[in-house]
Amino acid sequence: MKDELDPLHAKLALMEAKARYCRMLDTKDWVGYTNLLTEDFVLDVTEGTRVPVIKGREAAVKQIQSSILTARTVHQVHSPEIELNGDEAHVVWALQDRVIWSADRPSITGYGHYHERWVRREGGWKMASLRLTRLHIDVHPPAPAKVAVSS
Numbered sequence: 001m002k003d004e005l006d007p008l009h010a011k012l013a014l015m016e017a018k019a020r021y022c023r024m025l026d027t028k029d030w031v032g033y034t035n036l037l038t039e040d041f042v043l044d045v046t047e048g049t050r051v052p053v054i055k056g057r058e059a060a061v062k063q064i065q066s067s068i069l070t071a072r073t074v075h076q077v078h079s080p081e082i083e084l085n086g087d088e089a090h091v092v093w094a095l096q097d098r099v100i101w102s103a104d105r106p107s108i109t110g111y112g113h114y115h116e117r118w119v120r121r122e123g124g125w126k127m128a129s130l131r132l133t134r135l136h137i138d139v140h141p142p143a144p145a146k147v148a149v150s151s
Helices: 002-027 030-035 057-068
Strands: 037-044 072-085 088-100 107-121 124-140
Touching (some): 002 072, 002 124, 037 057
Antiparallel strands (some): 072 088
16 A cells, blocks of 8 residues: 555655745745755746756756845646656646736736656755746736825
8 A cells, every 4th residue: 555655645745845836936935945956956947038047056046036036926836747757756837927026117927837857855855957938928017106196
């Protein structure tokens, strides 16, 4: 019975790790976020951006911080497709993210997929690579300036 449950436990642990990833990212818990990544983490957000593939956890976290540090974000993932191979997993998540920068800048709602490789290490699953692909992005105009009304 235990052998039958091991893949299920691994999948649940991966789903919990990804939930933490989203929460840590959106709450800007950079220590917790960084701890979910391997030291040799590879970030690929090249599709639709001018950002090259980034190798190394510290460089990737710096890039992510430069993009969303002052933004309000909400990342939601669902419909995981998990392929287990021992202590490695390949996962595709459907993604929706909302990124709101300052009031004078357009905000976005994006739809797409995260393509990830996770490795099981002491202490649980760590993300080794992430590639973001977009299907669609809604661009929302900046909020109109508030006009003071005098009497």
